[in-house]
Amino acid sequence: MSLVVYLAAGLLGLAAIVLCRRPPRAGWDPLTVSTCVSILLASLVFVCSAPLTLAAVNRLTGIPNFGAPLTYGMISAYSCSLLILLVHWRGGPRRQVRRMVLRSVAAYVALIAVIVVLFLLGDARTERLNDLDTYYANTPYLCEMILLYLIGHSAATLAMCTLCVKWSREVTGLLRAGLRLILAGSALDVAGFQLTKYTAVVARWSGHDLDVLSTQVAPPLASLAALLCSAGFALPRLLPSVLAQVRSLDDYRSLAPLWTRVRFVSTAPKPPSGWWQLPRARLHWREVSIHDALLGLAPYFDDEVRERALAAARRAGRTGHEARIAAEAAMLADAARRAAAREEPLPTPSGYRLHATEVSGTGGLVELAQALVRPPAGTPVRGGAVRTSPG
Known part of the structure; x- marks a missing residue:
C-alpha cells in the first residue's frame, strides 16, 4: 500500500x-x-x-x-x-x-x-x-x-x-x-x-x-x-x-532544409546543447542563425535570377505570393551556391528584402524552406542553366 x-x-x-x-x-x-x-x-x-x-x-x-x-x-x-x-x-x-x-x-x-x-x-x-x-x-x-x-x-x-x-x-x-x-x-x-x-x-x-x-x-x-x-x-x-512547444518542434524541423543550405554562412554563436533544451528555445536559435546567414548572403542576391524564376512560376500558374516565394528560393539557392564556391559578391548589391525578413515569426522562413525542397519545375538560375532539384 x-x-x-x-x-x-x-x-x-x-x-x-x-x-x-x-x-x-x-x-x-x-x-x-x-x-x-x-x-x-x-x-x-x-x-x-x-x-x-x-x-x-x-x-x-x-x-x-x-x-x-x-x-x-x-x-x-x-x-x-x-x-x-x-x-x-x-x-x-x-x-x-x-x-x-x-x-x-x-x-x-x-x-x-x-x-x-x-x-x-x-x-x-x-x-x-x-x-x-x-x-x-x-x-x-x-x-x-x-x-x-x-x-x-x-x-x-x-x-x-x-x-x-x-x-x-x-x-x-x-x-x-x-x-x-x-x-x-x-x-x-x-x-x-x-x-x-x-x-x-x-x-x-x-x-x-x-x-x-x-x-x-x-x-x-x-x-x-x-x-x-x-x-x-x-x-x-x-x-x-505544450501545444506551443509541439508547434515549435514542427517549425524547427521544417526549417531544416533552409538551415542546411545556409548554415555555413551563419556567424551566430551556438547555444548550449543538451536534451533539456525545449523546442521553443531551439527554434529561436535556429531562426536567429538563419536570419544572420541571410544577411551574410545578401551581397550574392541576383535580381536577374529572381526575376526569371518569378516569371517562370507565374507561367506555371502560381499565385502572386507563391511565385514570389519560389523566386526568392531560387535566388537564395543561387547565392548560397556561389558563396560556397567562394565567388566574389555582385558588384552592385541587390537591396531586395526577402519576404521572410519582412514578417514576424517563423512562418516566412518555413515557406522559404518548403520552396527550397520543392522548387518549381524549370526554374532557371544564373548563367542560363536549369536546376531541376535542390543541390
Missing part, C-alpha cells in the same frame, strides 16, 4: 514542479501559487498517510499514532487550499478575494487546532498504521477527531463539485475540460474515499467490521481522485504551452 501512495505523491509532486516552471524574472500570480500549493499539499498528504511514514513519525516523536493528527491536519490544509484555489480561479474584486481567502484559512486553522486537541485528550496508546480510523471509531475524543477531519474534507470537496458544475456551464474550451476533470476527481473522492471511510466508521459503531473499505478501497481511489483533480487544475495552464 505504501508503494501506491508514494507513487501518487511522486506524480503529484512532478505535476507541481512542471506547473511552477516559469521564465527568469517572471512574477508569481496568486492562481499559480495556489495551484502549486494545492498540488504539493496533496502530495504531502499521501506521503504522510503511507504506513511507512506513519511508523517513522511515531518512532521519531515517541508518541504512538502521532502520525494520525499530522495526516488529518495535512488533509485539512489540503481541503483549505482547494477552497483558496477556487477563489483565485473564480477571481473578482481584490478585497473580496482576500476576505474569502482569510475566512477559509481561519476556519481550517481552527479545525486543525481542534483535531490536535482531541488527539491529546483521547487514548491512542495502541499504534495502528492502517486502520486507525476504524480501530478508534468508538474511542472518546478520537471518534470526534476522525469525524471532524472527514467533515472538513467533505465540505471542501462538495463545495468544489458545486462550483465546478456551475462554472462548466459558463465556460468553454480547455477551462471546461479542466473543470470536468476536477469534478470527476472530486466525485471520485466523495464516493471512493469519503463514503467508504464513513461507512467503515459507522459499521464499527453498530458492531460490524467493514475495515476493508477504509484500509484497502479508500487509499487507491483517493490517489486516483487527487491525480484527476491535479490534472484538471494543470490542463488549462499547461496544455497551451
